[in-house]
Amino acid sequence: MIEKMLKYRRDLHHIPELGFDLELTYAYVKEKLESFGYEPKTYAKTGLVAVKEGINKDAVGFRADMDALPIKEDLNIEFKSRFDGRMHACAHDGHTSMLLGFAEYVSKLEMLNQSIVFIFQPAEEGPGGAKVMINEGVLKDYHVKSIFGLHIFPGLDEGKFGIISGPMLAGNAEFDFTVHGYASHGAQPQQGKDAVLAASGLVVGFSQIISKFIDPIEPAVISTGMIHGGDAKNVIANHAHISGTMRSFNKVTFDILKEKMLDTAKAVEIQYGVEVKGKFIDLYPPVNNDHHLYNIVKNMIDKDAIVHIKPYTFSEDFAFYQKHIPGMFTFIGSRNTKKGYIYPLHNERFNFDEKILMNGLNYYIEVSKALGLFKV
Structure with missing residues (x-):
């Protein structure tokens, strides 16, 4: 699975697109979801939603953002951006890859106790694709009752998870x-x-x-x-x-x-x-983590890997989902000084060790098990 997610990430890093204009990214993610056996539906022009139905139709949502930034990349890598002046400098290529990995994992399970919805969202960097997807009915259409999101974060070391209850992002x-x-x-x-x-x-x-x-x-x-x-x-x-x-x-x-x-x-x-x-x-309301979901995550993660973070004044449109249903947003550490993965988000040299994609996949699996969505 790590090899598959690595390929997803590199393919997506190669084709960064902006806002709602994610034609190449949309086609790539749609093809992968269909290859896993899903029938994805389109929201917000280039957003995609897939569902694995369970015995209980009330669903838990997992969301990834897909858009890039108007930044000229300064990385000497073989999968560098094809488009001058555009770059996945906020790790959305990693987020999408982790959720694709999780969608593939879930597709192979015979039965779920509760439905799982995979939300691939455009325009997080602006003007707020989450709000558009909600307005088009994504939460109501799939009976999504709670939602989880991840963000790769170079402010934390590799292997660490940053969590907080209540206000997290401004x-x-x-x-x-x-x-x-x-x-x-x-x-x-x-x-x-x-x-x-x-x-x-x-x-x-x-x-x-x-x-x-x-x-x-x-x-x-x-x-x-x-x-x-x-x-x-x-x-x-x-x-x-x-x-x-x-x-x-x-x-x-x-x-x-x-x-x-x-x-x-x-x-x-x-x-x-x-x-x-x-x-x-x-623009975006505050990201405010539900205390019950926070406790589930806190008890699920190895105590040595937990970092109880303070609130940050970044903003994230994941907050729009939390205005309607309980949600939990978590940071996945990517900082590695020995390998040079030290640059902040939105920097032209931002990068990360792709092995952390597995941390995201394991997070999704363990959250699902803790919620009783399925057993392994």
Whole structure:
């Protein structure tokens, strides 16, 4: 099985695709599922779902994401990306390979006590394929009552599993603020309304919100990642635009962040005589692990392999499933300093030792046994 999963991973790493446009990946996964005897159904344009029915039709779901990132790969490997500027830098090729391995394993079992649903999802990196699959009925169609997901993670050593009960990954949103000023000659700034200076005031003001208005033990982030403004070196800018990301683990904190950012915008308008328009785009809710499922996983994994992690401010659209049903998300360690597998997710040199694919397969098998889905 490890040899098969290794091939799946390398084949998929060779053809990274973005968002919902996963035609090659879709065709590859569909062909494999059909070869195992499944009749996969399509969701969210290029998502696939297969089911192995059990005596009890209420199902347990296992989900893998399939999309890649717009990153230029910097790895000297024989299965390097065929597409310049695209790369599986977030291990989704590994996630898909592990779930394909598990689907093949389950296909050979004669009888299940409970149905198992395999969910292969597009667009995790954006704009949120999980939400689209749910809206198209994937949970209702297959009576999915709980769900499990894995993520390869270089922040943990090989062989380790990172688990936590409750909040694990932050919810996220994006913000865009546009400043409208009044242009003048750079030698006569008093005749203009400086949009770049006002935008700078927004950036500084936003950076102070966390420290002054949020409980110090409540994790939250406001990061301005882009600022654009002006047309010439000697002209007071009449426009500027800033964009960024914000993270939190609960809605109350998010509401405070948004309120104070809008208050900051009003203050900047008064101080600099400009007009500021802002908007927020809510993306993913927090990943919040069900305590009962957490206990099942905790008791199933070898104690020496468990790492009780703290919450991280990454975001993951697995959270959309957890808004509807209990779910458990787990990190699989991939860090190996001796072999050079040290680069973080979303890095152009991210890679991992493919032997950890077996850790993922074993995780799925042991979870299923602990839930009583089948006996081996």
